[in-house]
Amino acid sequence: MNSLKKRTSGIFGNVSLTLKIAAIMFVMALVLGAVINYFHGRMLKEQFNAQLTERLDGQSAENRQIFDSYFLGYRRAAGALANNNAMAAYVKNAAWENGQTPAPPVKTYEEEEIPQWLPRASVLKYYVGIEYAMLYGADGSLREVYNETSDPMSGVFSNLAQLRLPPEQSRITSLGGINYILASEEVKDAAGNKAAVLVIAHRLNNDLLQHTMGALTDRRTIVLADAKDHTIIAINRPELLTTEKKLEDLNNNFIFGGKSFLDYGENELYLMFASLIPLSDVNVIREKVQSGNKRFSIISGAVLILAFIVIMLYITMRIKMLDNYVSTVSKEHLGIEPHGVLAGDQLMVLEQRFHSLFDEIIVAKAQIEARAEELERINKELKEATAQLIQSAKLSALGELTAGIAHELNQPLNGIKIICQSILKDIQKGRHDPEELVTDLSDIVKQVDKMAAIIDHMRVFTRRTEAMNTEILDINSVVEEPFKLLDQQLKNIGIIITKNLAPDLPQIKGDVIRLEQVFINLITNARNAMRDDPKRDKHLKISTYLLPPDKVVVEIGDTGAGVPEAIKDKIFQPFFTTNAPGKGTGLGLSVSKKIIEEHGGAISVESVAGKGTIFRIMLPTMEGERYAAT
Numbered sequence: 001m002n003s004l005k006k007r008t009s010g011i012f013g014n015v016s017l018t019l020k021i022a023a024i025m026f027v028m029a030l031v032l033g034a035v036i037n038y039f040h041g042r043m044l045k046e047q048f049n050a051q052l053t054e055r056l057d058g059q060s061a062e063n064r065q066i067f068d069s070y071f072l073g074y075r076r077a078a079g080a081l082a083n084n085n086a087m088a089a090y091v092k093n094a095a096w097e098n099g100q101t102p103a104p105p106v107k108t109y110e111e112e113e114i115p116q117w118l119p120r121a122s123v124l125k126y127y128v129g130i131e132y133a134m135l136y137g138a139d140g141s142l143r144e145v146y147n148e149t150s151d152p153m154s155g156v157f158s159n160l161a162q163l164r165l166p167p168e169q170s171r172i173t174s175l176g177g178i179n180y181i182l183a184s185e186e187v188k189d190a191a192g193n194k195a196a197v198l199v200i201a202h203r204l205n206n207d208l209l210q211h212t213m214g215a216l217t218d219r220r221t222i223v224l225a226d227a228k229d230h231t232i233i234a235i236n237r238p239e240l241l242t243t244e245k246k247l248e249d250l251n252n253n254f255i256f257g258g259k260s261f262l263d264y265g266e267n268e269l270y271l272m273f274a275s276l277i278p279l280s281d282v283n284v285i286r287e288k289v290q291s292g293n294k295r296f297s298i299i300s301g302a303v304l305i306l307a308f309i310v311i312m313l314y315i316t317m318r319i320k321m322l323d324n325y326v327s328t329v330s331k332e333h334l335g336i337e338p339h340g341v342l343a344g345d346q347l348m349v350l351e352q353r354f355h356s357l358f359d360e361i362i363v364a365k366a367q368i369e370a371r372a373e374e375l376e377r378i379n380k381e382l383k384e385a386t387a388q389l390i391q392s393a394k395l396s397a398l399g400e401l402t403a404g405i406a407h408e409l410n411q412p413l414n415g416i417k418i419i420c421q422s423i424l425k426d427i428q429k430g431r432h433d434p435e436e437l438v439t440d441l442s443d444i445v446k447q448v449d450k451m452a453a454i455i456d457h458m459r460v461f462t463r464r465t466e467a468m469n470t471e472i473l474d475i476n477s478v479v480e481e482p483f484k485l486l487d488q489q490l491k492n493i494g495i496i497i498t499k500n501l502a503p504d505l506p507q508i509k510g511d512v513i514r515l516e517q518v519f520i521n522l523i524t525n526a527r528n529a530m531r532d533d534p535k536r537d538k539h540l541k542i543s544t545y546l547l548p549p550d551k552v553v554v555e556i557g558d559t560g561a562g563v564p565e566a567i568k569d570k571i572f573q574p575f576f577t578t579n580a581p582g583k584g585t586g587l588g589l590s591v592s593k594k595i596i597e598e599h600g601g602a603i604s605v606e607s608v609a610g611k612g613t614i615f616r617i618m619l620p621t622m623e624g625e626r627y628a629a630t
Contacts, residue, residue, distance in 0.1 A: 048289050052255075052282070060258025060275040063213075063222050067273060070212040073128040074183035074200060075170040081118065081133070082185035082198040090117040091187050091196045096137045106158075107144040115146050129202050129211035135187075136160045136197040143196070154178060160197055167197065172204065172262065172271070179204035179233060209236035221254070221278065223247070227261055227270040240278060247272075253279050326354065416444050468511040468598060475508055475544055475552050475619065476501045482520045486527070490540060493531055500543040505552055506621035514595045518603075521588035522556045522615050529560025529613065550621045557614040563607035571605065 081087060096104075109115045118124060118133060132153055133146040140160035147153050154176040156162050163182060165171065170183035180201045187196040202208050204224065210217050213236050223235045230247040244250055257275035419440045426436075479501065490497060523540070530538040543555040563571060574590040596603045601619040 044289055048286065052277075052285075056255065056257030056275070056277060059220065059277075060260075063220055063275045064258075064260055064273060066216075067212050067222070070128060071170065071172075071181065074181055074202075075168075077127045077130070078170070078183035078185040078198060078200050079168070080127075081200070082187045084119070086119070087117045087187055087198070088189070088195075090115075091135075092189060094143070094196075096143055096196075104143075106142050108153075109144070109146045111148060111150065115144060117144070118146060129208055130200050131203060132157070132199075132201040134199045134201070136199065138194050138196060140197070157199075157201075160199070163199065165199065181208065205234050206236065206238045209234050212236065221276040223250075223274050223276060224262075225272045225274065227272040230272070233271070247274065250276065255279065255282060416448070419444055468514065470509050470511055472507050472622070473510055473512055473515070475505055475554060476503075478510075478512055478515050479519060479542055479544060479554060481512075481516050482523055486520070486523055490523075490527055493527070493538070494536075495527065495530055495538045495540050498539060498541045500541070502543075502545045505544060505546055506550075506623060508552055508599075508619050508621055510599045510619065511595075515599070518592040518595050518617070519554075519556070521592050525588065526556060526558035526560065526613070529558055529562075533560055535559065546621075547618065550623050551618045552621055554617045554619070555614055556617075557612060559612040562609045562611060562613050563605065564609065568605065568607065572603075 112121075114121055114124070115133075115135075117135060124130070130146075131148050133148075134142060134157055135144040137143050142158050142160070145153060145157070156175040163175070163184075164173070165182050165184050167184055167186055170181070172179065172181050174180075180203055182199060182201050184197055184199045186194045187198055189195040202211075209222060209224065213220050213222065217236050221235070221237050221240065224233045225231060225247050226233060232241070232245060232247065235241060240253070244253075247256075250256075254276040257277055259272055259274045262271040262273055423437065423440055426433075479499075483497075487497070526540050530540070537559065539557075539559045541555070541557045543553075543557075545553055547553050572589050572593045593603050596617055596619070599619055601617060603618075604616050605613060606616065607613040
């Protein structure tokens, strides 16, 4: 506190916050402009580089796909041309003689002179670029040639065998020092036999790459080079090249977007496919970005400074309002007398008020912590009392079942006694049969197992558990459990039990012992309601069903006297009972209601005087619990 007084009593503390802000503004304007320009410039540079890299990579992949598709187009074009009707008819009428010596002269069609075995020029333009179309006889000798160029055709095409071109294939190869794309297709007669072979070719040059890119030629730049010595073979935009002969010569004027190597099966050339972006295009983009960056920096700097001034003025106003509010609350609600009106830095004034206030809060906090510990102790005692209450209700219910349990155990004991007496008589008279003895002893074991099951169920039921032990349950199985202890009692007093348990109900999550305690309480109440009822027909009906979308319902109904309307709202209160003094604790229904609510469910009652009572329990399914949690 002393250090606070020293800081607020100096010259700096006596100056108003508004004046300090005015002094800082000028410096902030300069610093903020420089910082924004620096960091924003770096950001734009990184963004520009990232977008450029992304553009290069994307363009490289697209260019390669376009080139691959164009290359495969030669195979498709050869197949389409070789299998049209005009080709088949022409070859059939040509009647070439295979193996003729000397070989007949080759018929050549120049430029605009389209042979009969090719489509018209208006149709041919829709195919891939074709510089040469060669028709070979079945023996592989060249018969006719269509030369779309003005350059003479190389002599390597005179015989099909020299091309080393498998039938019905396309490839890139070097012939006579010139690189070509070749594609072949057999021309077959009506019987399916080879009558001729069509070969189409195009030199691997600039014209081919321009055909490949088509309308994109002005916006995409690709180059083919020898992969070994990087000599440039072809480029689709030759006007961009001057004296460059190798890829390395392009580094000063181009950026390489990507490189890949052509691999078309038997391709004997090792070629590199690369995409380029001229530096002139990059410089145009960079200049636009830099110009936009400058405009953005100027505008954003001005906006930020203006916004900073407005925000600081707003903060000053809010500080004054907060100072007034703290003073009012301290005086009127906390009984703390604040300091008088303080001049100087509003933040430091507010700091003084908060220090005074917090000193009082620290004292109050210690008192609250002591009270919280006391409440925690009380809450722990309450939980222990609740667990004891549940256990007490459980033992009380078991006490009411004692007579029936004794009867349940007495039945198998009488059976064992009768069987043993029969065995003893047979042994005394020397007429016992080993097979009958085995059967009798097996019956004794069954009766013993039955008694053990009853005793084990009682032991599990009476076990004290302070916390819920939840597991995934089938509600029908839980409903069936109480009848292991109550079935014979109900039948002894003439109660007819009806069970309508819906099959394939969704599973629930709960504590099987606590849920069983609820059903034992309700069934016992139903038994007591019908025990002294003069009606001859006494029915106990247990039903289970699904209440869409996510509730399982258990109904326990009896034909007893019913619950009077006057006490229907009280039956779930602790220690409320309609039994005679000494008979019942009044905890059964209140504990049952608590257990069902712990499972996220609800319990209700419907009763008509003189006709009976129905208790209805609704429990959430596993799907319902997940929905609630979400």
